[in-house]
Amino acid sequence: MYPYHNRIKQRIRNGELIKWEMVYDYPKIGECILLHFSTVPHIRPIRPHRYVEYAALLEGMTGE
Numbered sequence: 023m024y025p026y027h028n029r030i031k032q033r034i035r036n037g038e039l040i041k042w043e044m045v046y047d048y049p050k051i052g053e054c055i056l057l058h059f060s061t062v063p064h065i066r067p068i069r070p071h072r073y074v075e076y077a078a079l080l081e082g083m084t085g086e
Contacts, residue, residue: 027075030066033059034079042080055080 033039040058048054054067055076068076 027072030057030068031075031079033061034076039083042083 034057038059038061040060042055042057044053045056046053048056048067051067051069054069055073057066057068058064059066
């Protein structure tokens, strides 16, 4: 299985994250945080039950 969240956190620490935004109508998910990266894959959604894991990584970084 692909280590989805481990890889995303690694990409954030490597400085690949451009911005993030809260969305409430993402297809097939609904509410989520969308992370925008400078490298492929460019967009990754994070579901609400994982928000706590990303709070420290996104702290201090402005969203949109």
